Amino acid sequence: MTVAKEYLEYPMRRYGMDQDFYEWSILFKRKKVKWPNDARVALWITIDLEFFGLDQPAKPFKAPGGMVTSYPDLRHFTTRDYGNRVGIQRIWRVLDKYKIKSSVAMNSKVAERYPYLVKKINERGDEIIAMGVDQGKLHYGGMDDAVEAAQVAESVSVLRKLSGQPVTGWMSPAKSESWKTLKHAKANGIEYVCDWVADDMPFELTAPDGAGKLWAMPHSSEISDRKIIIDNKHNEDEFVEQIKDQFTGLYKETAKHGGRILSLSLTPYIMGLHYRIKYLDIALGWLMKQKNVWPASGAEILKAFKAG
Amino acid sequence: MKPDLELYDYWPYENRPKITWPGGARVAFWVAPNIEFYEINPPINPKRSPWPRPHPDVNLYSNRDYGNRVGHWRMMEVMDKYGVRGSISLSVALIEHHPEIIKECVDRNWEFFSHGIYNTRYSYDMDEAQERAIMEDSIETVMKATGQRISGYLAPALTHTERTMDLLAEYQFLYTCDLFQDDQPQPVKVKKGRLISMPYSLEINDIIVYNSYLATPRRYGQMIKDQFDQLYEEGKESGTVMCIPLHAYAVGHPHRMAAFEEALDYITSKEGVWVTTAREIAEYYYENCYDTCAADIAARKGG
Numbered sequence: 001m002t003v004a005k006e007y008l009e010y011p012m013r014r015y016g017m018d019q020d021f022y023e024w025s026i027l028f029k030r031k032k033v034k035w036p037n038d039a040r041v042a043l044w045i046t047i048d049l050e051f052f053g054l055d056q057p058a059k060p061f062k063a064p065g066g067m068v069t070s071y072p073d074l075r076h077f078t079t080r081d082y083g084n085r086v087g088i089q090r091i092w093r094v095l096d097k098y099k100i101k102s103s104v105a106m107n108s109k110v111a112e113r114y115p116y117l118v119k120k121i122n123e124r125g126d127e128i129i130a131m132g133v134d135q136g137k138l139h140y141g142g143m144d145d146a147v148e149a150a151q152v153a154e155s156v157s158v159l160r161k162l163s164g165q166p167v168t169g170w171m172s173p174a175k176s177e178s179w180k181t182l183k184h185a186k187a188n189g190i191e192y193v194c195d196w197v198a199d200d201m202p203f204e205l206t207a208p209d210g211a212g213k214l215w216a217m218p219h220s221s222e223i224s225d226r227k228i229i230i231d232n233k234h235n236e237d238e239f240v241e242q243i244k245d246q247f248t249g250l251y252k253e254t255a256k257h258g259g260r261i262l263s264l265s266l267t268p269y270i271m272g273l274h275y276r277i278k279y280l281d282i283a284l285g286w287l288m289k290q291k292n293v294w295p296a297s298g299a300e301i302l303k304a305f306k307a308g
Numbered sequence: 309m310k311p312d313l314e315l316y317d318y319w320p321y322e323n324r325p326k327i328t329w330p331g332g333a334r335v336a337f338w339v340a341p342n343i344e345f346y347e348i349n350p351p352i353n354p355k356r357s358p359w360p361r362p363h364p365d366v367n368l369y370s371n372r373d374y375g376n377r378v379g380h381w382r383m384m385e386v387m388d389k390y391g392v393r394g395s396i397s398l399s400v401a402l403i404e405h406h407p408e409i410i411k412e413c414v415d416r417n418w419e420f421f422s423h424g425i426y427n428t429r430y431s432y433d434m435d436e437a438q439e440r441a442i443m444e445d446s447i448e449t450v451m452k453a454t455g456q457r458i459s460g461y462l463a464p465a466l467t468h469t470e471r472t473m474d475l476l477a478e479y480q481f482l483y484t485c486d487l488f489q490d491d492q493p494q495p496v497k498v499k500k501g502r503l504i505s506m507p508y509s510l511e512i513n514d515i516i517v518y519n520s521y522l523a524t525p526r527r528y529g530q531m532i533k534d535q536f537d538q539l540y541e542e543g544k545e546s547g548t549v550m551c552i553p554l555h556a557y558a559v560g561h562p563h564r565m566a567a568f569e570e571a572l573d574y575i576t577s578k579e580g581v582w583v584t585t586a587r588e589i590a591e592y593y594y595e596n597c598y599d600t601c602a603a604d605i606a607a608r609k610g611g
Contacts, residue, residue: 015407016405176366178364243563
């Protein structure tokens with residue numbers, strides 16, 4: 001077997017990127033960003049509230065955290081549900097202690113199943129980010145365009161209706177997109193998405209088919225409980241240490257390069273466990289003792305970013 | 309398939325001709341930033357899929373791109389601070405995509421070598437003409453952009469054919485980074501000409517450490533220092549080579565920079581360390597070591 005002739009052809013070998021979703025740009029060559037009240041580091045905490053159905057399809061792949069055993073996988077179903085009942089309360093108590101608002105990335109199915117969570121989020125003044133319908137309804141290359149249009153519309157409209165919030169942020173389940181996800185997000189009034197991790201700061205995205213512009217917000221796939229504790233199997237002290245090191249590294253740059261964003265992604269069924277929650281308290285306690293930290297929602301950070 | 313491509317002879321790590329690096333150094337130390345471009349929608353190689361998810365795998369694609377937009381610049385700043393010039397393992401198409409990065413590296417007199425055209429195009433199942441085309445493209449494109457005739461090769465995504473080494477020698481490459489059998493360079497057995505294996509590393513390579521060993525940043529810093537200590541000790545007997553292969557999309561995150569910086573500080577503060585590039589190591593080796601090593605290997609017949 002040999003590789004086809006096309007394998008040595010490079011139609012997108014050109015200046016800049018090999019796609020038209022965003023432009024090539026070097027972080028350190030951009031103008032400085034100023035945060036409100038002379039803050040140096042915006043602290044953006046995002047919490048995932050997910051619904052994993054027992055009948056979650058494994059195609060084209062399984063979202064991280066999805067069902068593992070044969071049906072009915074009650075073990076993983078209930079483990080994930082623990083986060084939506086118990087874990088989230090523990091996380092909120094820690095956030096309350098430090099008066100930190102967060103952005104909650106939520107499947108619309110969670111809002112429908114657990115109205116309590118929506119009510120509570122609104123009382124706290126937290127932002128809701130639309131995270132698709134549920135963790136079994138993925139967005140992926142090759143999917144039917146009409147199906148995707150319906151999934152995006154359902155997620156955004158249900159969350160808006162149940163919360164009364166404008167819902168301007170989007171995160172695809174498993175941070176997976178099709179070629180057209182941005183178009184559908186834009187058509188539903190979404191202003192920023194969280195699936196692209198190419199940068200430490202927001203950058204502009206172009207939706208396909210002339211649908212217009214959106215922003216990529218730097219939702220972290222690195223400084224996340226899932227990545228550090230579950231994927232990398234680091235212990236809780238090491239989780240705290242990496243958050244501190246992230247802050248220190250970012251803070252060092254701010255004098256020369258302007259405001260930065262520390263993005264911390266949390267998952268209630270991971271970080272909200274009894275033996276783990278105190279380490280979130282330790283990390284946030286340390287962060288909030290640092291100078292010039294501004295805890296804010298994604299929408300607030302983006303607004304300040306655009307204002308310059 | 310063959311059980312062994314017979315690319316080098318067995319050569320025990322004992323009683324070899326003594327290598328003394330320039331200035332009496334015990335360790336030749338080089339850093340290899342992989343400056344890579346991963347395509348969002350590359351054609352499919354029959355042996356390996358470029359992305360785990362259906363295209364576009366936007367999350368992983370953007371994770372890789374982080375290296376060029378963000379991580380590279382942090383990594384370069386730290387290397388500048390400790391006077392370390394990079395030997396760049398380059399996705400050659402990056403010359404077209406991101407000439408700004410190339411210019412910064414040329415200005416610093418860093419070395420470029422080829423890591424294929426894109427890190428999403430694999431050599432598996434290429435015929436000879438196709439593999440030649442990759443090498444010729446690499447030589448010409450880098451020459452045109454930087455004035456450097458590339459001396460080294462690390463196959464794209466470490467994908468090879470049975471003829472890769474022979475072709476490298478034919479195109480007068482000095483070294484390959486694809487062989488991991490030793491902590492010293494060694495002549496590679498090629499049909500015509502000469503080629504040496506240059507110790508690179510799949511052990512303290514940031515991708516292996518972070519993505520396979522799942523190490524913490526501080527553990528990574530410690531591993532680099534421990535490896536150095538061992539090679540520094542053994543280098544008294546005969547000079548060793550230590551390489552830190554990097555990928556800015558891994559090492560270049562804020563929470564990972566401090567540990568890397570501490571390790572560079574540690575190594576560059578020692579006496580008897582030749583902080584250099586792969587090409588300079590290879591040139592020195594051909595000039596001073598190749599013949600005696602080749603003779604020793606031949607005389608020992610594996611013993």
